[in-house]
Amino acid sequence: MSIKPILSNRRTLLVGAPALLVGTAAQAAGSCKVSDGDILGPFYRPNAKVAASLIDAKTEGEKLVFTGIVLRPDCKTPVVGASVDFWHCDHQGAYDIKTPDEKIAVENYRFRAMAQTDKDGKFVFETIVPGRYGIPPGLEGFEKFAGQTRPAHFHITVTHPIYLPLTTQVYMSGDPFIAKDPWAKHSRNLMQVSRKSGKASGLVELVLANRPGQRVG
Ligand SMILES: [Fe+2]
Numbered sequence: 636m637s638i639k640p641i642l643s644n645r646r647t648l649l650v651g652a653p654a655l656l657v658g659t660a661a662q663a664a665g666s667c668k669v670s671d672g673d674i675l676g677p678f679y680r681p682n683a684k685v686a687a688s689l690i691d692a693k694t695e696g697e698k699l700v701f702t703g704i705v706l707r708p709d710c711k712t713p714v715v716g717a718s719v720d721f722w723h724c725d726h727q728g729a730y731d732i733k734t735p736d737e738k739i740a741v742e743n744y745r746f747r748a749m750a751q752t753d754k755d756g757k758f759v760f761e762t763i764v765p766g767r768y769g770i771p772p773g774l775e776g777f778e779k780f781a782g783q784t785r786p787a788h789f790h791i792t793v794t795h796p797i798y799l800p801l802t803t804q805v806y807m808s809g810d811p812f813i814a815k816d817p818w819a820k821h822s823r824n825l826m827q828v829s830r831k832s833g834k835a836s837g838l839v840e841l842v843l844a845n846r847p848g849q850r851v852g
Pocket of ligand 1 (some may be wrong): 676679724788790
């Protein structure tokens, strides 16, 4: 079983994208909602190392500075010290593993890293724009979606002792494959990508939910 790589259409994703927006979705009046969850997907692997950069001098693809801000359910207060688990495929749509059951040593991980949110609820990864990929036939649980092209996306799981864990994906605004994707088309986790000084960057806010029974406020 293999994943058919499909190159990103960078013109669609990046050209004409609005400037980096700060505090938009979560803080807009009357629109405070916890972030959408999304599928974990079959290519998650645990125990990625803590790292601010997922790339090196040999890494191919469009460089991207990915910034996230984790917020409490009030959509404005930063969550400090949340653990962020982040992974995605390469610029050609290939993960570092080819099948869901493939074993891989931690030292051979590519495009997987962890971080902790800072005093502003922020985490930053220096990485690349991932490619799109087709869902292969026979993938357990995804059989009826075989052949569909997934929009470019980043996987993220955020955990914190106080709030419900959030497993989700972040898509890039303007990707035409979002509308046809069974998961992305329902998601509000859309990142605007801007290019300044020849480098792509984007910001997304992730709002955690309270655990059941937890006092709000
Ligand atoms: Fe994925």
